[in-house]
Amino acid sequence: MTIEFRDYLQTKTGITEEQYAQMEPLIVYRKIAKNTILLRQEAVCSEVYFVEHGLLRSYTVDEEDKLHVIQFAPEESWIGDRNSFYFGEPALFFIDAYEDSEVAVLDARFFEHINKIPEFAGFQSRILHNHIRLLQIRINMLMAASAEARYLDFVSRYPNLTLRVPQWMIASYLGITPESLSRVRKELARKNFRGDVQISPP
Amino acid sequence: MTIEFRDYLQTKTGITEEQYAQMEPLIVYRKIAKNTILLRQEAVCSEVYFVEHGLLRSYTVDEEDKLHVIQFAPEESWIGDRNSFYFGEPALFFIDAYEDSEVAVLDARFFEHINKIPEFAGFQSRILHNHIRLLQIRINMLMAASAEARYLDFVSRYPNLTLRVPQWMIASYLGITPESLSRVRKELARKNFRGDVQISPP
DNA sequence: CGAGCGCTTGATTGAGTTCAAAAATCGTGG
DNA sequence: CCACGATTTTTGAACTCAATCAAGCGCTCG
Numbered sequence: 001m002t003i004e005f006r007d008y009l010q011t012k013t014g015i016t017e018e019q020y021a022q023m024e025p026l027i028v029y030r031k032i033a034k035n036t037i038l039l040r041q042e043a044v045c046s047e048v049y050f051v052e053h054g055l056l057r058s059y060t061v062d063e064e065d066k067l068h069v070i071q072f073a074p075e076e077s078w079i080g081d082r083n084s085f086y087f088g089e090p091a092l093f094f095i096d097a098y099e100d101s102e103v104a105v106l107d108a109r110f111f112e113h114i115n116k117i118p119e120f121a122g123f124q125s126r127i128l129h130n131h132i133r134l135l136q137i138r139i140n141m142l143m144a145a146s147a148e149a150r151y152l153d154f155v156s157r158y159p160n161l162t163l164r165v166p167q168w169m170i171a172s173y174l175g176i177t178p179e180s181l182s183r184v185r186k187e188l189a190r191k192n193f194r195g196d197v198q199i200s201p202p
Numbered sequence: 203m204t205i206e207f208r209d210y211l212q213t214k215t216g217i218t219e220e221q222y223a224q225m226e227p228l229i230v231y232r233k234i235a236k237n238t239i240l241l242r243q244e245a246v247c248s249e250v251y252f253v254e255h256g257l258l259r260s261y262t263v264d265e266e267d268k269l270h271v272i273q274f275a276p277e278e279s280w281i282g283d284r285n286s287f288y289f290g291e292p293a294l295f296f297i298d299a300y301e302d303s304e305v306a307v308l309d310a311r312f313f314e315h316i317n318k319i320p321e322f323a324g325f326q327s328r329i330l331h332n333h334i335r336l337l338q339i340r341i342n343m344l345m346a347a348s349a350e351a352r353y354l355d356f357v358s359r360y361p362n363l364t365l366r367v368p369q370w371m372i373a374s375y376l377g378i379t380p381e382s383l384s385r386v387r388k389e390l391a392r393k394n395f396r397g398d399v400q401i402s403p404p
Numbered sequence: 405c406g407a408g409c410g411c412t413t414g415a416t417t418g419a420g421t422t423c424a425a426a427a428a429t430c431g432t433g434g
Numbered sequence: 435c436c437a438c439g440a441t442t443t444t445t446g447a448a449c450t451c452a453a454t455c456a457a458g459c460g461c462t463c464g
Contacts, residue, residue, distance in 0.1 A: 349419080379421060382419085
């Protein structure tokens with residue numbers, strides 16, 4: 001379940017012990033208490049996080065103070081405002097911890113360092129492409145899929161999250177209201193769909 | 203208006219004449235006739251395009267055969283399914299030419315080549331980050347903004363496109379119907395908003 | 405136990421869709 | 435240059451999906 005950043009690097013890049021030792025000073029391992037805000041909208045993002053354990057999330061707050069969940073980052077995933085981090089622009093969203101978490105904190109120095117190491121050629125690129133992949137899928141979903149289809153996609157993509165985050169937050173991620181999600185689920189139950197938890201008919 | 207890929211590389215990377223000459227064989231300059239399809243959904247994307255002149259676009263077609271415009275790529279922009287290109291997965295969208303266009307066609311060999319040149323360190327990264335930036339902004343818009351706000355954002359972001367593509371296609375990009383966009387515009391006119399073209403009151 | 409939070413349900417509202425048709429615009433060939 | 439057909443845009447009316455507003459229920463935690 002939990003994966004350490006070190007092991008992650010090892011399996012993804014085949015880095016050696018001593019190479020890791022060299023970059024260790026550039027990595028900060030940090031425990032994040034639930035509800036801690038790591039990045040504020042409009043601030044500049046100077047760190048990117050790799051989640052070893054727990055759950056971070058990002059969200060925007062619109063003019064009407066409504067919260068929209070952009071991304072969930074459970075264990076073994078990355079989160080950060082890449083745009084702000086790279087271009088120094090104001091962040092488009094908040095990042096905070098929804099569960100007590102343990103993360104590896106990486107800053108610009110870390111990425112500069114790894115870009116000089118041959119084994120890491122393509123590692124950054126891979127992360128960025130994967131990020132693009134997720135964003136692209138998200139856009140497709142938002143544009144082309146109904147509330148029900150988006151929910152089904154969500155549960156298949158992140159089955160364990162349905163148990164870890166409240167329904168209103170999943171609704172927010174899907175771009176619908178909690179009430180609507182409740183009704184979508186009711187309808188799915190009627191149609192005999194089984195998600196993670198499901199009440200059997202009498 | 204038109205920018206050549208060569209000049210683009212020059213200004214972005216400070217590449218020398220001879221460095222350009224070295225990579226020239228890896229670049230294909232190609233004229234694309236209007237309506238030519240460059241990538242089909244579900245196919246694997248093996249090329250990325252830099253638009254020198256003209257207008258490409260990408261779009262998905264959903265289960266109900268509805269078309270959703272994902273991206274417009276006018277001169278000096280990039281287009282391609284990065285996910286498919288990098289991971290070899292089936293493409294999430296079509297790419298075609300909406301106007302007769304001139305593009306630089308770049309394949310994996312090109313990117314491998316430039317990654318070995320010091321002046322290009324960070325060039326790829328910059329392109330990818332910029333792509334992420336656009337996707338992220340798009341997601342924020344789709345999640346948090348009304349049809350009217352999305353349209354206003356569009357005209358300010360791509361003022362000249364409002365003259366080059368039909369309204370129904372902009373509507374598709376915004377995720378609304380042409381009828382809705384027509385009404386949004388009518389309402390904006392009533393409120394005295396001036397886009398690119400606007401009829402003065404009598 | 406009671407206050408607060410999350411989930412559900414019902415009633416109502418509303419933004420945007422659908423369907424249909426008219427009006428405006430564009431393109432092309434005579 | 436004009437005419438004609440095709441495409442695009444606009445308008446109207448009915449409708450739909452999801453949002454909003456408003457209770458009510460159940461659970462947990464202080």
